[in-house]
Amino acid sequence: MNLLRSPGTADLPSPVRSVLSVRMPTVAVGLLLLVTVVASAVLQPGFFSPYGLSASFATFLPLATIAAAQTIIVLGGGIDLSIGTVVTLSSAVSVVLMQGDDGRLPLALAAGLATGAACGLFNGLVVAVLRLQPIVATFATSSVFGGLALLVLPTPGGQAAPVLTGTYRMVLLLYVPIPAILLLALFLGWRLLRGTRFGQHLYAVGGNADAAYTSAVPVSAVRVLSYTLGGLVAALAGVALLADAGAGDPTLGTQLTLGSIAALVIGGTRLRGGSGGVGGALVGAVVLSLIQGLVFFAGVPTNAREFVYGCIIIAAIALAGLLTNRNGSAAGTTGGNR
Amino acid sequence: MGSMTHRNTLGRGRFGLRALGAAAVAGTLLATACSTPEGGGGGGGGEGDAEGPFTIGVSNGFIGSEWREQMLSALETAFEEYEAEGVVDELVVESADVDINGQIQQIRNLIRSDVDAIIVNPNSPTALDQVFAEAADQGIQIVAIDQAVESEDVVNVVIDQSEWASISAQWLADEVGEGGQIIAVNGIDGHPANEDRWSGASEVFDAAGVEVVANDYAEWDQNQGQTVTRDLLASNPDVDGVFVQDGMALGAFRALEAEGALEDVALVGEARVGYMREWDAQREEGDFSSIGVPNPPSVSVSALHVVVRMLQGQEFAADALDGNNAWLPIPETVTDDNFDDQFAQVEDENDAYAVDHALTSEEADAYFE
Numbered sequence: 001m002n003l004l005r006s007p008g009t010a011d012l013p014s015p016v017r018s019v020l021s022v023r024m025p026t027v028a029v030g031l032l033l034l035v036t037v038v039a040s041a042v043l044q045p046g047f048f049s050p051y052g053l054s055a056s057f058a059t060f061l062p063l064a065t066i067a068a069a070q071t072i073i074v075l076g077g078g079i080d081l082s083i084g085t086v087v088t089l090s091s092a093v094s095v096v097l098m099q100g101d102d103g104r105l106p107l108a109l110a111a112g113l114a115t116g117a118a119c120g121l122f123n124g125l126v127v128a129v130l131r132l133q134p135i136v137a138t139f140a141t142s143s144v145f146g147g148l149a150l151l152v153l154p155t156p157g158g159q160a161a162p163v164l165t166g167t168y169r170m171v172l173l174l175y176v177p178i179p180a181i182l183l184l185a186l187f188l189g190w191r192l193l194r195g196t197r198f199g200q201h202l203y204a205v206g207g208n209a210d211a212a213y214t215s216a217v218p219v220s221a222v223r224v225l226s227y228t229l230g231g232l233v234a235a236l237a238g239v240a241l242l243a244d245a246g247a248g249d250p251t252l253g254t255q256l257t258l259g260s261i262a263a264l265v266i267g268g269t270r271l272r273g274g275s276g277g278v279g280g281a282l283v284g285a286v287v288l289s290l291i292q293g294l295v296f297f298a299g300v301p302t303n304a305r306e307f308v309y310g311c312i313i314i315a316a317i318a319l320a321g322l323l324t325n326r327n328g329s330a331a332g333t334t335g336g337n338r
Numbered sequence: 339m340g341s342m343t344h345r346n347t348l349g350r351g352r353f354g355l356r357a358l359g360a361a362a363v364a365g366t367l368l369a370t371a372c373s374t375p376e377g378g379g380g381g382g383g384g385e386g387d388a389e390g391p392f393t394i395g396v397s398n399g400f401i402g403s404e405w406r407e408q409m410l411s412a413l414e415t416a417f418e419e420y421e422a423e424g425v426v427d428e429l430v431v432e433s434a435d436v437d438i439n440g441q442i443q444q445i446r447n448l449i450r451s452d453v454d455a456i457i458v459n460p461n462s463p464t465a466l467d468q469v470f471a472e473a474a475d476q477g478i479q480i481v482a483i484d485q486a487v488e489s490e491d492v493v494n495v496v497i498d499q500s501e502w503a504s505i506s507a508q509w510l511a512d513e514v515g516e517g518g519q520i521i522a523v524n525g526i527d528g529h530p531a532n533e534d535r536w537s538g539a540s541e542v543f544d545a546a547g548v549e550v551v552a553n554d555y556a557e558w559d560q561n562q563g564q565t566v567t568r569d570l571l572a573s574n575p576d577v578d579g580v581f582v583q584d585g586m587a588l589g590a591f592r593a594l595e596a597e598g599a600l601e602d603v604a605l606v607g608e609a610r611v612g613y614m615r616e617w618d619a620q621r622e623e624g625d626f627s628s629i630g631v632p633n634p635p636s637v638s639v640s641a642l643h644v645v646v647r648m649l650q651g652q653e654f655a656a657d658a659l660d661g662n663n664a665w666l667p668i669p670e671t672v673t674d675d676n677f678d679d680q681f682a683q684v685e686d687e688n689d690a691y692a693v694d695h696a697l698t699s700e701e702a703d704a705y706f707e
Contacts, residue, residue: 046450055446055472062439150528156464157488165468245438246468247488250528251461255437289443296447302431 028320029267029283036290043297054171056289057179062087062240064285066256067263068186069233071281074264076226077206077273078127078134082119082142083234083260087253089145090116091238092153095248100159108161113235119145120231124224142257149250158248168243179240183282186236190278193229202226207274263288266316287316391427392455392649394642395448398433399441399461403558404690405585406433408635409459409484412694416639425646438462442469455479455645457638463487463530481645483637485531486663493648494663495641499531500538502631502668506606507539507581509629511546513604514578521570522553523563523582523590532583539581551577556586560612563589571597579604584633584692588613600626609633609672612689614681621677630672636696640666643702658705669695 046052066087073080080086094112098104119141126137170178193199201222204212213219241253261271267284269276295309396413400406410433420426430451432444441461446469448456456473460466460482467489470480474491486494514520520543525532532555543550552570556562563586571577571593580603582590587608594600600620607613609630620626644664658664672680672693684693 044450045452051472051476052450055450059439059443059446155528155533156462156530158464159467169468169472241439244442244468245462245465246471247462247464249438249462249465252438252465256439292440292443293447296432296444297451302433306434 026268026280028322029280029287032266032287032316032319033283036287036294039294040290040297043294050171050174053175053180054169054177056293057177057183058168058244060286060289061179061183062237062244062253063256063259063263063289064183064282065186065237065240066234066253066260067267067281067285068190068278069230069237070257070260071264071267071269071276071278072202072233073226073230074261074269074271074273075206075276076202076223077209078223078227079261079271080120080123080138080227080230081135081257082123082138082145083230084254084257085142085145085149086116086119086231086234087238087241087256088250089119089149089152089238090235091242091252092149092248092250094239095158095160095242096152098158098161098164100161102161102163105161105164109239112238113232116235116238117228117232120228120234121224123231124227127227128220128223146254153248153250156247156249160242160246160248164239164243165246168240182240187279187282194277198222198225203274205273259285259288262313262317266313266320268320284320288313291316390425390649391421392425392646393428393430393451393453394426394645395430395445395451395453395456396432396638397441397444397448397456397458397460398431399436399438399444399459401433401435403585404688405633405635405692406459408690408692408694409638412636412696413457413638413642416636416642416696420642420646436461438465441466445469445473449473449476449478453478455481455649457481457483457641457645458487458492459484459638460487461485479645479648481641481648483641490662492662493644493654493659495637495644495666496663497633497637497666497668499534502633503535503538503583504542505631505668505671506629507542508546510579510581510604510606511542511548513627514548516547517549518578519549519551519574519576520579520581521567521574521577522550523566523570523580523586524553524555525558525583525585527555535583543581548579550581556589558583558585560586560589563587564593565589567593568596571599577603579606581606582608584608584610584631587630588616588689591616607672609669609680609693610689611684611687611691614672614677614684615689617677618681621674627674629674630693632669632672632693632695634666634669634695635692636694637666639696640702643697643699644705647702647706652706655705655707664705666697669693 041047044052066083070080070083090112093115094108097111098108123138123141126132126141127134167178172178201212201217204215204217205219205222209219237256238253242248245252263284264276264281265271266287267276267280267282269281291312292309295305295312300308394417398406398410410431414429417426417429430448430453432447434440436444438461445456445458445466449472456478458480463486466487470489470491473480480492482492482494483496486496510520524536551574554566554570556566563582567580567582567590580590580594582605585608587606588610590605591613594603594605605628607617607628607630609632613630617626617628670676680693684691
């Protein structure tokens, strides 16, 4: 099971290399997290109050979850521009079935998750079997899913189940919001996935599909599965959004696509695939949300906020990129010649 | 390789254990204490705070439209008057192109800024319910403008969009007569204001026996309005009229002008200066008729009057609220008859300026006991 980037390192399995390659970006994003948290604590009144923590994590979770979904796809060498509309469609399906009734929650959630996975599967088949360019193919499917969401939920409406919204806003022991625990669960879920054979294959296919193919990795199957899993996780983001919003809307989540990509890049995942991880993307999403709040609380004039926010994001991405590239050249000297 | 496999297995086991541990801890925590943070958090205000001066937050989720700019600048001007009287002290504005998730964050930022009230132009009539409840829990008064919301924690200070659209629809129905055929250029499919308006207009057309042969969407954008109107005209060359919502009528006008169809096809106009200039020019040339129903951006000012009174502890009069809606009057329609008067008042403004109207303080008092 040697999944390699170059024949010269035939005896060094890629999981080792991927562990090595995430280390530097993790330092970068860790640094960013530290800076943004300290700045938030200074600038935002009540940042560490129970309401402050609960409100912050409630805001982080949807973006972090969709960033995790996008990362799984990008690691496998793909990209999904339809991921925001997958969130929209799955949340629309959920809320239509839910109708504000706790008893219907399990069915509604199952249907929403199945919808997300089905969208992902469809994307995966289009990309891996029809061999269309992911960026174009998923741009096209985003219209399909967005259009379907409008058919399922033509106008905003539909209440989320009270137990869902209630649980989402709950805080344990005064200081631990439920969304924070879900964020941790997401990370642990990823660590479990990464340890599986599929997890290893994902890095191999994203790193060098040809080499993976010659090492008998089922490249197409891995790609399809990565999109399907991505769709499933995107549907989880839809559930989180629904819990946070309290009601359905046929535009819920559509604009999260670019945020998901920015978060994973800040988190040190390489857009070409094969390097990075969900952990970094989760932190990247938190950093992204915190920066948005900071620009507001720092008292930047309304009209300049978008500009300042954009500049900070560029700086954050540059920092992540700088450290990733350095690491890339370091890896080059140890054998990988990509 | 052998050692690596081992390490991976080990890793899996370790994280499996950790996950188990976390679940156990979470279970214990859940059993010992859980709560929903309310009241005593970072928010301020509260019912007893009727003295002022008050801090007012604004959440606007869509920029780049002149209408929204006018909405905000009019609000700032009116705010300064209250500030001079010592009634209010700070206006905290959150204004950016955001989706619903972003607007939820905007409102949370306002809550944490200790505002006493929030004026919101909402991106969704339903999906901000939870964050409105969070704000209301902290004693913050919330008023929605432009777009009504369903949340009972919010008072909508809005015009009736359905009635707004029915006025120009009635004019068009009279122009084309029973059996007339029209095309419709609407805003955004699924957008609540769009749905309300189109349902109001459709009712009028059905009742008058007017046939809508085609309906498309141009996102309240003049350029798209022009393209969509041109395409609809190309596929339906024999129509008698064009129904178009505001923000797109100038585009529709240009499309008709390019086809040389201004004389034969009746067009719903808009109460905006750019369109009114064209209207004015056509009037001088002869037989051109149109209508413009104002959709006033200064609804933000009306909302400020209302929310200040709410903060001062005044109660709504018995008949002031319809559900959670405080309906605003629709300003006087611009017609062929009053055009010269109306145009003279706004002639010096830029093309994107919308004919405006706000409640006066006295009119706002009438909504309260």
